[in-house]
Amino acid sequence: MEAFTVHTGRAVPLRRSNVDTDQIIPAVWLKQVSRTGFEKGLFSAWREDPDFVLNNPVYEGASILVAGPDFGTGSSREHAVWALQQYGFRVVVAARFADIFRNNSTKMGLLPVVLPAATVEALQAAVEADPTLEVTVDLAERQVRWAGETAAFEIDDYTRWRLMEGLDDIGLTLRNADAIATYENGRQPWLPTTV
Amino acid sequence: MGRTLAEKVWEQHVVRRAEGEPDLLYIDLHLIHEVTSPQAFDGLRMAGRPIRRPDLTIATEDHNVPTVRGPINDLVSRTQVETLRKNCAEFGVRLHPMGDAGQGVVHIIGPQFGLTQPGMTIVCGDSHTSTHGAFGGIAFGIGTSEVEHVLATQTLPAYRPKTMAIEVSGELPAGVTAKDLILAIIAKIGTGGGQGYIVEYRGEAVRKLSMEGRMTVCNMSIEAGARAGMIAPDETTFEYLKGRPHAPTGDAWDAAVEYWKSLATDEDAVFDTVVEIDASTLTPFVTWGTNPGQGAPLGSAVPAPEETDDPSAAARALEYMGLTAGTPLREVKVDTVFVGSCTNGRLEDLRAAAEVLRGRQVVTRTLIVPGSMLVKLQAEQEGLDEVFKAAGAEWREAGCSMCLGMNPDTLAPGERSASTSNRNFEGRQGKGGRTHLVSPQVAAATAVTGKLTAPADLA
Numbered sequence: 281m282e283a284f285t286v287h288t289g290r291a292v293p294l295r296r297s298n299v300d301t302d303q304i305i306p307a308v309w310l311k312q313v314s315r316t317g318f319e320k321g322l323f324s325a326w327r328e329d330p331d332f333v334l335n336n337p338v339y340e341g342a343s344i345l346v347a348g349p350d351f352g353t354g355s356s357r358e359h360a361v362w363a364l365q366q367y368g369f370r371v372v373v374a375a376r377f378a379d380i381f382r383n384n385s386t387k388m389g390l391l392p393v394v395l396p397a398a399t400v401e402a403l404q405a406a407v408e409a410d411p412t413l414e415v416t417v418d419l420a421e422r423q424v425r426w427a428g429e430t431a432a433f434e435i436d437d438y439t440r441w442r443l444m445e446g447l448d449d450i451g452l453t454l455r456n457a458d459a460i461a462t463y464e465n466g467r468q469p470w471l472p473t474t475v
Numbered sequence: 476m477g478r479t480l481a482e483k484v485w486e487q488h489v490v491r492r493a494e495g496e497p498d499l500l501y502i503d504l505h506l507i508h509e510v511t512s513p514q515a516f517d518g519l520r521m522a523g524r525p526i527r528r529p530d531l532t533i534a535t536e537d538h539n540v541p542t543v544r545g546p547i548n549d550l551v552s553r554t555q556v557e558t559l560r561k562n563c564a565e566f567g568v569r570l571h572p573m574g575d576a577g578q579g580v581v582h583i584i585g586p587q588f589g590l591t592q593p594g595m596t597i598v599c600g601d602s603h604t605s606t607h608g609a610f611g612g613i614a615f616g617i618g619t620s621e622v623e624h625v626l627a628t629q630t631l632p633a634y635r636p637k638t639m640a641i642e643v644s645g646e647l648p649a650g651v652t653a654k655d656l657i658l659a660i661i662a663k664i665g666t667g668g669g670q671g672y673i674v675e676y677r678g679e680a681v682r683k684l685s686m687e688g689r690m691t692v693c694n695m696s697i698e699a700g701a702r703a704g705m706i707a708p709d710e711t712t713f714e715y716l717k718g719r720p721h722a723p724t725g726d727a728w729d730a731a732v733e734y735w736k737s738l739a740t741d742e743d744a745v746f747d748t749v750v751e752i753d754a755s756t757l758t759p760f761v762t763w764g765t766n767p768g769q770g771a772p773l774g775s776a777v778p779a780p781e782e783t784d785d786p787s788a789a790a791r792a793l794e795y796m797g798l799t800a801g802t803p804l805r806e807v808k809v810d811t812v813f814v815g816s817c818t819n820g821r822l823e824d825l826r827a828a829a830e831v832l833r834g835r836q837v838v839t840r841t842l843i844v845p846g847s848m849l850v851k852l853q854a855e856q857e858g859l860d861e862v863f864k865a866a867g868a869e870w871r872e873a874g875c876s877m878c879l880g881m882n883p884d885t886l887a888p889g890e891r892s893a894s895t896s897n898r899n900f901e902g903r904q905g906k907g908g909r910t911h912l913v914s915p916q917v918a919a920a921t922a923v924t925g926k927l928t929a930p931a932d933l934a
Contacts (some may be wrong), residue, residue, distance in 0.1 A: 295787075313514070438497060
């Protein structure tokens with residue numbers, strides 16, 4: 281995946297809570313067998329409403345989505361992450377993320393940034409006041425910075441390192457192939473196989 | 476200090492632990508289906524990696540399949556199913572395709588075959604994998620990158636979630652089901668209440684649930700934000716498992732049962748969070764909004780947004796749902812009833828719906844979709860199909876169907892359903908469709924009256 285260190289871009293406020301992955305990418309888009317072309321499906325039902333925030337031309341080209349709490353609930357579809365990335369987002373900021381969505385994001389290099397609800401609202405208000413506002417998301421320093429404001433965020437060291445190096449998880453795990461084989465030899469004998 | 480069920484199962488599966496890193500967790504069973512696997516197989520091919528343990532992997536076709544006999548007419552859906560077939564053949568994975576007696580919804584077939592057993596780790600590229608935790612294992616949904624990771628390594632790097640006990644005291648009153656219980660739990664703790672936790676459902680009311688009811692409860696853990704929900708194995712679990720095709724036999728069965736009994740949470744174990752619910756106070760529960768936490772007792776009215784925890788979300792939900800605050804939920808008119816899904820598509824669910832529909836007529840479009848071909852066969856052996864057909868309901872083939880509308884079973888814009896599935900998200904059952912989540916009993920009674928109804932309301 282693409283490494284992530286520091287990203288500066290414009291942001292778009294999505295003032296909705298509980299944005300589920302069915303909204304991020306409706307099921308009809310999941311029939312594809314490739315990993316590309318999902319940007320057209322991003323929020324496709326909501327984008328039919330001319331007043332939806334992503335249809336506002338002042339936010340065109342924004343790369344940081346600033347959403348309400350409990351972003352990415354529901355289905356495990358990683359297509360939601362692909363759709364956000366392919367549309368141009370590198371970061372999603374929210375007060376809370378659903379576990380599977382957050383996990384999927386870090387596997388793909390889309391950075392989920394957790395900030396307190398009040399800070400998220402302050403950032404949304406700042407962007408609404410000035411859509412050209414430049415927002416910097418600094419994974420190395422674990423900070424979001426805009427217009428003289430600085431908000432610190434937490435992320436575990438291991439995930440941060442993996443994102444900053446852009447490392448393939450499978451490659452890392454296969455370094456432990458011996459440990460996996462040793463474990464396998466000690467598994468309980470009654471455990472089922474599918475054959 | 477004692478350990479919880481979740482801690483015991485987790486520790487048993489740690490392949491490698493290192494300071495400052497997630498645990499490397501061994502995965503005992505990997506279930507796959509057509510929707511979230513094609514890109515994972517592509518990844519393996521590009522890297523030249525084989526599947527490490529095809530013998531711990533099983534595939535089925537469920538999300539896209541039509542529930543009327545015949546081929547898949549939608550070309551894109553058909554391509555996805557054919558891609559799964561090619562991938563399974565190339566990589567040596569056992570597949571239960573459409574038409575196979577073992578085909579069905581991925582979370583129905585694992586337990587049905589006896590592949591889902593206590594103490595196991597089970598994953599699938601589907602968030603309702605939490606269903607399998609009903610047997611006392613750790614089971615959770617993963618994304619496609621993790622599907623590829625499990626195919627390649629049979630492991631996952633993961634941090635152990637915190638532990639939450641949901642203690643359900645008392646007994647569920649007559650006519651109140653496992654579905655009502657889990658909907659009430661989600662309404663209580665919210666869609667984010669379980670984030671970062673593995674939930675263990677405990678207490679008298681949980682112990683008295685059948686395995687099928689336990690699966691309904693664990694299935695919807697994810698709707699409360701918890702990736703996994705689990706219930707300690709007991710005699711109900713062993714009774715369900717014994718004699719199933721992949722269950723151990725003879726001495727291995729005895730050894731397994733002894734181990735499974737040791738998994739229960741120790742008396743002195745401490746959970747990170749405890750939530751308490753009194754089952755005896757519950758009544759049939761339905762959702763009124765666009766997330767599974769927006770629910771209320773059937774006997775209540777559509778709430779005013781300002782009475783809820785999240786007024787702006789509630790106002791938006793009522794607008795989408797075409798509902799007015801103060802309207803009694805029993806007055807809400809429904810066009811379509813769906814009985815099925817990994818939440819409520821098992822034999823017990825179909826029996827419950829048939830019990831209500833026996834000798835009555837439906838006034839809505841009513842789809843009865845068994846969760847698997849085996850469930851269908853068993854239901855037909857009991858004559859349930861005849862009850863449904865006599866009532867005017869449609870008796871279909873197995874699949875995910877209207878739970879998520881990837882196949883032709885969908886709601887039209889503005890159409891309203893009472894559905895035994897798990898998600899009432901905007902457009903979940905078809906663009907513009909409006910979903911009320913209910914139990915199979917309420918679904919069947921609603922089909923009879925055309926309004927949200929409990930069986931007890933029927934004359």
